[in-house]
Amino acid sequence: MASFIGKSILVSVIMLFGVLLGMQQANQGMLEMKGYSDPDLKGAFSISKGKIKEASVLGHEIDLEEKQKELEQLEAFNLFSSAGRVLADSITNSAKYVFNWIKEKTE
Template sequence: MVKFMLKCFVLCSVLLFGVLIGMQQANQGMLKMKGYNDPELQGAFQVESEQTGDVEASILGNKVTSQDLQQKQEQLEQIEAFNFFSQVGKQFASIVSNGISTLVESFAEWINRFLR
């Protein structure tokens, strides 16, 4: 299960970066087709380093900073999301576990009575 999730995560990451690279290539193609540099036409993914050593990144025109990421992480930690499928899975697992343990106990009692 862990291998499957890891493979899915890697595949989705590769596809996401492929889409971003494709958007950047399309932007460069549009610039070449226009023949001049339009300041309103921005790239899909831009990374700029400042003289102070800080690095700014923007994805699709939205600035991404580490502070934004920390705020989002804190917000996600505060939200206690209810996952319906997780709860159903837990209940199903407990029902199956109780059923199997009951069957094993009854089978063991039957064998004990048979051997006496």
């Protein structure tokens, strides 16, 4: 049993090392495929914090204040969220009622 666990751990460590090595090789290959060093292409998502918060996703600038206003409007009322909350509450109350009923019958 101990030899099986030892072999399993050894194989897992080798696999983890292989995955990490493969990720590093893929990163190097992607950098070589570009053919030039461009610091703007390094990250897919970036947020710069300063006096004004700025964000970009895949090179497209995003207005965070506009997105925040849109989210506030969406959070005002969400039909699916409300329906889910009502459904969850009804199931919870039904389950409590059934468990209490069973508990009273067995006592």
